[in-house]
Amino acid sequence: MSACTRCHFALEAxxxxxxxxxxxxxxxxxxxxxxxxxxxxxxTECGAAMAYSAQAGAPACAFCGAVTKLxxxxxxxxxxxxxxxxxxxxxTARAALTAWLGSRGFFRPSDLASASTVENLKPVWWPAWLxxxxxxxxxxxxxxxxxxxxxxAPHAGRCVLDFRRVGVSASxxxxxxxxxxxxxxxxxxxxxxxxQPGAAEPPxxxxxxxxxxxxxxxxxxxxxxxxxxxxxxxxxxxPGGRSRNVKVSVLVDGLSTERCALPAYVLAYRYRNGVxxxxxxxxDAQRVTGDAPLSWVKIAAVVLGAIALLAVVVAxxxxxxxx
Amino acid sequence: xxxxxxxxxxxTARAVAVECRNCGASMExxxxxxTAVCPYCALPSVIERPATRDRPRxxxxxxxxxxxxxxxxRVQQWVRSLGFFKPTRLRRAxxxxxxxxxxxxxxxxxVARTRxxxxxxxxxxxxxxxxxxNDKGExxxxxxxxxxxxxxxxxxxxxxxxxxxxxxxxxxxDNDELEAAEPFxxxxxxxxxxxxxxxxxxxxxxxxxxxxxxLAREEATTKVGAxxxxxxxxxxHTGLVHQTALDRxxxxxxxxxxxxxxxxxxxxxxxLRLLVNGQTGKVAGRAPTDWVxxxxxxxxxxxxxxxxxxLATSLSPGSTP
Ligand SMILES: [Zn+2]
Numbered sequence: 346m347s348a349c350t351r352c353h354f355a356l357e358a359x360x361x362x363x364x365x366x367x368x369x370x371x372x373x374x375x376x377x378x379x380x381x382x383x384x385x386x387x388x389t390e391c392g393a394a395m396a397y398s399a400q401a402g403a404p405a406c407a408f409c410g411a412v413t414k415l416x417x418x419x420x421x422x423x424x425x426x427x428x429x430x431x432x433x434x435x436x437t438a439r440a441a442l443t444a445w446l447g448s449r450g451f452f453r454p455s456d457l458a459s460a461s462t463v464e465n466l467k468p469v470w471w472p473a474w475l476x477x478x479x480x481x482x483x484x485x486x487x488x489x490x491x492x493x494x495x496x497x498a499p500h501a502g503r504c505v506l507d508f509r510r511v512g513v514s515a516s517x518x519x520x521x522x523x524x525x526x527x528x529x530x531x532x533x534x535x536x537x538x539x540x541q542p543g544a545a546e547p548p549x550x551x552x553x554x555x556x557x558x559x560x561x562x563x564x565x566x567x568x569x570x571x572x573x574x575x576x577x578x579x580x581x582x583x584p585g586g587r588s589r590n591v592k593v594s595v596l597v598d599g600l601s602t603e604r605c606a607l608p609a610y611v612l613a614y615r616y617r618n619g620v621x622x623x624x625x626x627x628x629d630a631q632r633v634t635g636d637a638p639l640s641w642v643k644i645a646a647v648v649l650g651a652i653a654l655l656a657v658v659v660a661x662x663x664x665x666x667x668x
Numbered sequence: 669x670x671x672x673x674x675x676x677x678x679x680t681a682r683a684v685a686v687e688c689r690n691c692g693a694s695m696e697x698x699x700x701x702x703t704a705v706c707p708y709c710a711l712p713s714v715i716e717r718p719a720t721r722d723r724p725r726x727x728x729x730x731x732x733x734x735x736x737x738x739x740x741x742r743v744q745q746w747v748r749s750l751g752f753f754k755p756t757r758l759r760r761a762x763x764x765x766x767x768x769x770x771x772x773x774x775x776x777x778x779v780a781r782t783r784x785x786x787x788x789x790x791x792x793x794x795x796x797x798x799x800x801x802n803d804k805g806e807x808x809x810x811x812x813x814x815x816x817x818x819x820x821x822x823x824x825x826x827x828x829x830x831x832x833x834x835x836x837x838x839x840x841x842d843n844d845e846l847e848a849a850e851p852f853x854x855x856x857x858x859x860x861x862x863x864x865x866x867x868x869x870x871x872x873x874x875x876x877x878x879x880x881x882x883l884a885r886e887e888a889t890t891k892v893g894a895x896x897x898x899x900x901x902x903x904x905h906t907g908l909v910h911q912t913a914l915d916r917x918x919x920x921x922x923x924x925x926x927x928x929x930x931x932x933x934x935x936x937x938x939x940l941r942l943l944v945n946g947q948t949g950k951v952a953g954r955a956p957t958d959w960v961x962x963x964x965x966x967x968x969x970x971x972x973x974x975x976x977x978x979l980a981t982s983l984s985p986g987s988t989p
Pocket of ligand 1: 352365367
């Protein structure tokens with residue numbers, strides 16, 4: 346694998362131009378000529394002269410219909426090369442769910458943990474891109490620092506950010522919110538090659554395939570870099586306590602991406618008549634995210650209680666005022 | 669065998685003759701031709717020339733996607749949708765003379781570093797008191813919330829890659845014309861090979877690389893300048909000025925597919941040139957305005973207004989007949 350000479354983006358073998366900065370990848374097909382020459386393209390089937398056909402998108406022979414295959418346009422769907430190892434087994438995942446259900450707070454049904462039954466438990470590897478990059482970021486923003494009559498004052502600045510192993514979800518099965526919650530919990534130093542058998546892999550784990558073409562994947566990664574840079578700038582670089590309109594221009598240097606499969610358990614549990622989904626991290630059973638039913642009885646009780654309290658207060662105030 | 673250039677092999681593009689590989693006949697090549705058809709045996713050739721600075725070998729090509737029929741339909745649609753103030757003859761003009769050309773263009777990219785200054789508007793609300801006279805004729809003081817803007821100066825930098833800037837390399841088609849037919853889908857870009865242009869008209873650059881570089885820099889700077897507006901904070905901004913330095917530039921020759929049509933619609937008017945994007949079918953061209961039709965419309969409107977005024981005057985009670 347080579348790198349772009351301008352931005353050091355890691356290029357794939359099929360790339361004609363750098364996907365990040367647009368620099369052409371040098372190529373010598375040995376077609377240099379010292380004299381002016383006229384070449385006729387011959388059909389390899391019948392020897393007739395061929396011409397490019399717009400319908401075929403390739404040279405075609407008008408006589409025998411043969412179409413010369415051009416090198417395929419390279420926009421493949423790339424698959425994972427690395428996987429994060431499973432460190433949580435199925436029994437631990439179930440226990441994690443029960444513990445999670447028991448700690449959902451006051452507004453959940455009291456019997457949530459005891460009355461729920463696990464209907465389905467699936468170990469999965471969900472797809473994600475991980476990238477490393479260094480970015481020169483120029484930003485502008487409004488913040489309360491130095492504000493005059495308006496609550497906001499404009500600011501601008503520059504910083505250099507290093508991104509290490511930042512994850513971008515490529516999963517269709519898991520929601521973006523679920524992935525955001527899961528991502529920080531992976532110890533990516535322990536990732537191994539996809540083919541390598543893992544020690545504690547649960548049987549029947551499903552590998553969710555990447556289904557995004559390379560060009561779309563790169564766009565998504567570029568968007569993530571920009572969004573992450575903006576979040577970083579807002580948090581660390583804009584002066585003052587509050588900011589808005591954080592805009593960034595990002596000059597990325599040395600972007601490299603890896604495709605990873607990350608372990609998780611997807612569980613479905615039934616509580617009364619509803620089925621809810623929960624995802625348990627495959628490397629850290631403390632990380633659980635998902636849906637849980639609300640106890641409408643408790644919510645109604647609290648609302649009624651509040652109304653009653655309010656009524657009492659009003660009555661007291663009215664009584665004291667009338668005296 | 670291969671024909672030697674008939675003229676001196678100087679840098680300038682002059683007509684040369686090459687030998688047809690099929691029948692041996694001599695073909696006179698137009699100065700910027702990259703393809704030719706033998707006048708005797710009708711076989712299509714692709715020309716290879718020694719690469720020079722101003723006429724490098726194309727690095728990439730985008731293949732034609734649209735057939736002549738589809739391109740003609742697009743032109744007909746475009747002509748039919750012209751407004752009332754365009755010459756009616758345009759609608760009747762023949763659109764059969766469409767020519768397919770692989771147009772030489774340069775794909776430019778660079779690092780753009782920009783220094784900007786602007787006045788940033790930050791809104792705030794103020795409570796304002798004002799007085800009105802009420803129904804009873806008394807003066808009353810009231811308050812209202814008004815939004816005002818406080819302008820603050822801001823200076824800063826912006827840095828980005830500009831990629832995908834495409835500029836013409838042909839004297840025949842100017843850059844604005846090409847831009848009107850853009851965008852091209854650059855995901856379909858292929859490395860140039862003769863098979864992509866065989867049997868079609870393809871041209872070599874007729875502008876120098878320096879001229880094209882100047883066009884590209886201008887387009888890149890404009891592009892950055894346009895994106896700066898979205899980079900400004902605040903509720904509004906004015907007086908945005910910027911200075912862009914382009915660095916680490918690259919320029920690659922690419923052949924792009926266009927259908928060209930010179931629409932002849934009046935014996936005394938110059939033909940209207942249309943460009944059809946050979947990939948997307950986008951039609952670009954500026955139809956002239958028919959000033960006679962505009963004048964007639966203005967006269968008709970004036971006449972109607974005059975009529976109404978006259979009518980109103982004659983009907984109004986104060987008027988004396
Ligand atoms: Zn690059």
